[in-house]
Amino acid sequence: MAFATATWLTLAAMAASTAVTAYGIDTQAKQEEANLKFQAAQADADAKAEAGAAQVEAMRIRKAAKAQRAQAVAAAAASGIDVSSPTALKIDSEIVANSEEDAGLTMMQGSDRAKRLNQQASADRIGASATRTAGKINVASSLLSGASSTASYGSSAWKRAKQNGGG
Numbered sequence: 001m002a003f004a005t006a007t008w009l010t011l012a013a014m015a016a017s018t019a020v021t022a023y024g025i026d027t028q029a030k031q032e033e034a035n036l037k038f039q040a041a042q043a044d045a046d047a048k049a050e051a052g053a054a055q056v057e058a059m060r061i062r063k064a065a066k067a068q069r070a071q072a073v074a075a076a077a078a079s080g081i082d083v084s085s086p087t088a089l090k091i092d093s094e095i096v097a098n099s100e101e102d103a104g105l106t107m108m109q110g111s112d113r114a115k116r117l118n119q120q121a122s123a124d125r126i127g128a129s130a131t132r133t134a135g136k137i138n139v140a141s142s143l144l145s146g147a148s149s150t151a152s153y154g155s156s157a158w159k160r161a162k163q164n165g166g167g
Helices: 002-078 086-163
Strands: none
Touching: 002 086
16 A cells, blocks of 8 residues: 555656646746747837938938038028029039938938848747747647656556555
């Protein structure tokens, strides 16, 4: 009887150990998944911020160009140059072209940074999903391994008991 009780206690301890291990694996996988989802959300927010910052910078460039154009017109007029002359119009055209080029490049760079951040967010979401799947697989593996060990121990204990005249 003592042998049977000890065997059952051992089997119960093995099952509990397996359950605790599976719970730990599952908890860790859930936490890693949550971390990756948070990183993805942060990357999404950073992408929006990058795009917004690029738009603000492009507007600042255009505003500065407007001020530069006004200064150029004022300087030309103060010098006695006709502001409608080909030279004045060429200067104005160059200021506009340069500022639009700078503003356009700023927008493209912001868009590129935003795209990279969006790609990182996507990769983080894929990683979160893969982590969760791996966690489920590891839990199942742990449970199967524990069940196998418990069954093996139970079988050998039963055989020992039978050989010793018990069971």
